[in-house]
Amino acid sequence: MDPVPQHDDLIAEVEAHGGWVNRDAFGLSQFPGMGFGAVAKADLPAQTSLFRIPLTHLLTPFTSHLRRHLSETEWESLGDGWARLILVMMWETERGSESQWYRYLAAMPRTFDTPMFWAAEELEELRGTDIQDRVGKTEAETTYHSLLAPIIMAHPDLFPPGAGNFSLASYHLQGSRILSRSFTIPASRAGQSQDASSVSSKDDEEEDEVAVMVPMADMLNAAYEMDNARLYANDGDEENEITDHGADPDSYTMTTSRSISKGDQIYNTYASPPNSELLRKYGHVDAIPLDDATLALLEAEEVGEWPFGNPGDQVEIQGDEVVRAVLSHRGSSAAADSAGEELMTERIDWWLEEGQDDAFALSFSEEVDEGLVPFTRLLLYDDEWLRAARKGKLPRNIVDQTVAEVLHAAIVSRQSKYCNDLQHDLDIIKAGSASQRRRNAAVVRAGEKRVLKVAMRAVRRKAVADGVPGGKRKSENLDSAGEKIQRTK
Template sequence: MMAFNPKEFLEWFQQAGGWYNEEYLGLKPFPGMGYGATALQDIPEDVPLFHIPDSLILSPYTSELSKYLTAEEWERVDRGWNKIILVMIRESGRGDESPWSGYLSNMPTEFDTPMMWNDEERKELIGTDIEDRIGKEDAEKEYKENLLPIIQAHPELFPPSSPHHTLDSFHIQGSRILSRSFTVPASRFNASPKPADGGDDESDFSDDEDEEGEETVVMIPFADMLNAAYQRDNANLFTDEKTKEKGGQWDKRGFTMKSTKPIGKDEQIYNTYASPPNSELLRKYGHVDVLSIPTEQVELLSEEEIGDWPFGNPGDEILIDGKVIIESIEAVLGKKRGDEEKWQAKVSKRVDWWLEEGLDDMFPLTLSPGFDDEFIAFIRLLLYDSEWLRAKKKGKLPTTTIDKDVASVIVHAVQIRLSKYTGDLKSDLEVIKSISADHIPRPTTSTALLEQSNADDVKKVDPSALRRCYAAVVRLGEKRILQVALRNAEKYLPQKRKAEDGST
């Protein structure tokens, strides 16, 4: 594996037309997070840190690969990430001939994301929100059925002797996209039916890997160097900034990373969208955040749930699938549902209405004393005919009142989720505590402190043991949320019902 070479990368970036603020910005390794950006001195708010012209964005529209494929072949890979993966495979194989050579040669080739775990390690994620979102088998099917035939049909583009066209390389490129990609409007490359406006206003912009509507997934050199961590964002990427800065006389269309708050010397520079839970951090980046849990969250937990370890990610959440809610409603209603065929038709009609209203059927639970309004509204929509008739007639969501039937549905849904995990809270805590705290990544403010710590020890930890620890951190965070949700719902149940459920 070739180690990241900051000097080589920065030289390529400047020669290729990019600009970065040498006065303020440096690149350093961070244990458990790879390389990231650091402040060389105090950075005021609203300072440009680097600028990437559109010509440096790696995408299906900036690469020339499509010119060498037939329309049918290009159409064949027009799904998911196939186009950008094929482009990255092609450009990687070109070596120094590629305009992105200094970028691709310095991208990681090893990942700790669950996609790269073995079967035994992935079993540690059973029951978590990550379990069904790894998609390794589906990804390999895409490669074999859609990408490989094109690769084999064009040896002039993809030489059979190249190591960049294998299944392993496909997984590496996919992991790079998962952890480092951005989405931008396809119209930016004149690739959309909607013409590009060429204006100076900011565009909608995110690092979400899901491609929707007229957006396209792209790789933006340098922007993907900044790490993400819970509530640590202090920089953001802005579209088409025209400001000419000292040393950065850009006038081309592109993206500019700017500080969004003052950043102290030696602090890491983060570009974080929202506050990702540990399940997302592990799935996309291969690490977790472990911080002190705020007092108001700790107070919601029992002694058993804390287990002398009041740490985790305050932004943790767990998603309850609408299908689990339907299953729970069926269990609560029992024979009251009536004819099974009519019941299924009733549910289908109501769920369709919900989705047509632009609402999601995945509902987040967090470490909090209440429930999301849409979560309650969805339950009531399916549970009560009167709520459905009111919603259909007036176009308004059901009320968010929690009664004993709604509470019973929540309890049943939570119990379904809890039943899916292997092991209990105690076993999770034992796994976590078996690894020295120094080895579990904690977002550290100062890079100077990192250099004083024994960071080399992180490399000596058995990777498989660390993966088991990360999975246990995710499981523990989710189980804590579910246990709190269970108690919150049980407050609305009659005392007799609680006893029947075995609750106290």
């Protein structure tokens, strides 16, 4: 794993702009199946500083000089999303060696295998998955044509006509780089001035955050439960402060979070992303041997001849699927009656105002999502709703027979979105003759379908645990919340 000269230049660029790299500990190398990544050049104990990037070398909408060349109206028209950063990255790429991020931009991937770049027939392989409605290609292209293109055409001196760096294809490339490699930090640390108009009058309101590119930091790959380094803000906070090597308070430092052996890869992984997110952001999936705890949750036919996958896989049950299941249970007339929908809307609004989510993540777990059952009871039972509205308390996390039936219907509804069954996906994976994209899609589908089957059994187990067999109420003197009903005299 010899270092590549291009990446030596990247290290030199960081150092030339006020950064620091621990060259004795940290290197960049090629890793099979993962592209370039970071490698430990020596045995590293935990809390070893690897490199430091000053705030002035972060690539953000505010550290680039592009803003100076646009009118305030043009700049504000780009909004607070990614449009500003994408345009900045397009412009800095066109500037070539004149840009302070020249080596950094040159070291970034030039191609992606994410669904954003798939053909329409390939995207059909993702039907039913959590990715299907999150690719966002149409919305992204609308943003390009409505926000960026007018500014690009109005400034041929800044954005030369015919230059490939300002095309729709380049827009997708830079957007994919942001999706897969950006960090989110407070706007003030990204170089955005905090004037009176941008600072809230509320002392307890959190500062806005923005997506930025952190040179060097995004060279570290991510893998399931392989995290061994973290990026710390040197902001004076005792919990985050890194004092090694004269750390500038206006900087970020990558530090090992546990010991790493010489030659091992250095990973920076946050959470344990499911395959749907890995494919959407990075264009690959994890297919590792499933641990015993995960395999124990699956039936033999669900494992088949492929005991692999991603233990972090998840499937979201949207609130509207629960609503449809509740309305169906309340009767066909209620499902068709706008009054029934209005009733649900009032309860959902209350739920959201309480800071709760209306999407529920199912996973490889014996437990049901802690919000899904209370949400279902809120919609299902009038007495639960009245108590919640009166006392401001969420319904209890109890599954009775009726709740179990509603959740079963919601999960079945989620399963029905796929075009084929689990065995179909396992056959594609095992055959080995499918294209990489088709196989990756099958891996995502298989993981999600396995999770849904596990969730179905988890609901049944909780129904038994929370009541007598059959899900009957424990006592005729308990209401739907499980509280005692006072007898009238």
